Amino acid sequence: MNKLLSLVFTLVAVSCAACAGETPGDAAGQIHVDIDRLVAAGEVVPVDGITSAGQPDAAALRVFADSGYKVIVDMRGPDEDRGLEDERGAVESLGMDYIAFPISDAGDINFETARKLDELLQDVEGPVLLHCASGNRVGAVLALRHRLTGASPEESIEHGRNAGLTRLEGEVRDRLESE
Numbered sequence: 001m002n003k004l005l006s007l008v009f010t011l012v013a014v015s016c017a018a019c020a021g022e023t024p025g026d027a028a029g030q031i032h033v034d035i036d037r038l039v040a041a042g043e044v045v046p047v048d049g050i051t052s053a054g055q056p057d058a059a060a061l062r063v064f065a066d067s068g069y070k071v072i073v074d075m076r077g078p079d080e081d082r083g084l085e086d087e088r089g090a091v092e093s094l095g096m097d098y099i100a101f102p103i104s105d106a107g108d109i110n111f112e113t114a115r116k117l118d119e120l121l122q123d124v125e126g127p128v129l130l131h132c133a134s135g136n137r138v139g140a141v142l143a144l145r146h147r148l149t150g151a152s153p154e155e156s157i158e159h160g161r162n163a164g165l166t167r168l169e170g171e172v173r174d175r176l177e178s179e
Contacts, residue, residue, distance in 0.1 A: 029047065029159075029162045030047065030162050031046075031047045031048075031050055031051060031052045031139075031142070031159075031162050031163040031164070032051075032052040032053065032135045032138075032139065032162060032163050032164035033051055033052070033053050034053075034054075035053055035054055035055070035056055035057065035060045038053070038060055038063055039057075039059045039060050039063055041063075042063060042066075043063065043066070043067050044063060044064060044067045044069075045067070046069075046127040046128070047162075049121075049124075049126070049127050049128060050121070050127070050128055050130060050142075050163075051064075051069075051127065051128070051129050051130070052129075052130050052131065052135045052138040052139060052142065052163040052164045053129060053130075053131045053135055053138075053164075054131060054132070054133055054134040054135050054164075055076070055082055055083055055131060055132075055133055055134075056072075056129070056131060057083060057084065058084065058090055061090055061091060061094055061096075062094065064094075064096070064127075064129050065094035065095060065096055067127070068126065068127055069096055069126065069127045069128065069129055070096055070097060070124065070125060070126030070127060070128065071096060071097045071098075071099060071124050071126065071127075071128040071129070072087075072091045072096055072097070072098050072099070072128070072129045072131070073099045073101050073117075073120070073128060073129065073130045073131070074087060074098065074099070074100050074101065074102075074131060074132075075101050075102065075103045075130060075131060075132040075137050075138055075141070076102065076103075076131075076132050076133060077102050077103070077104035077105075078100075078102055078104075080133065088100075099120065101116075101117065101120065101130075103132060103137040103140075103141065106168060106171045108137075109137070109140045109141060109144070109168060109171050109172065109175065110144070110175060111144055111147075111148065111175065111179065113141055113144070114141050114142075114144035114145040114147075114148055115145075115148065117130075117141055117142075117145055118145050118148065130142070130163075134164065134166070135163065135164025135165075136164055136165060136166045136167055136168050137168065138163055138164050139160040139161065139162075139163035139164035139165030139166070139168070140160060140165050140168040140169075140171060140172050142159060142160055142163040142165075143156045143157055143159055143160025143161075143163070143165055143172045143176075144156065144160075144172065144175060144176075146159040146160070147176060147179070153173075153176040153177075156172075156176060157169065157172065157173065157176075160172055
């Protein structure tokens with residue numbers, strides 16, 4: 001019994017040590033990051049050049065700039081509160097480009113939007129942050145974009161979840177089934 005407990009404690013310790021070394025965005029396939037964890041870590045690592053998040057604050061924008069990000073894509077609707085007086089100004093003052101790409105409602109979650117986002121991302125050099133209020137809309141559009149690359153519907157859903165997809169999963173499944 002003591003050997004079993006010792007083995008369990010060792011496995012837990014190794015597991016925790018591995019987790020402690022992770023920075024937001026570098027877990028296998030995890031595109032979505034938590035803003036508070038990102039600020040605490042002081043760095044972020046993109047997955048295939050992309051990170052997804054909820055609304056960043058000024059401290060998070062600084063971390064993205066310091067981590068080499070070049071572009072912030074704001075997928076919030078024009079009337080949504082950003083918690084920042086001037087997000088565009090804050091982003092540009094840190095040497096990054098700001099792009100508004102509004103996804104105002106579930107009707108904007110479609111393959112045409114995914115194609116437009118793909119075209120936008122093809123023209124971006126360097127890491128990019130895609131954000132909305134929580135990352136849910138980002139994950140939804142990235143799931144559809146992933147399907148456009150030939151991924152299966154389930155692989156696309158999983159990719160979307162890794163990018164922040166939650167409440168809009170039903171909408172994404174509807175789009176995948178109707179293609």
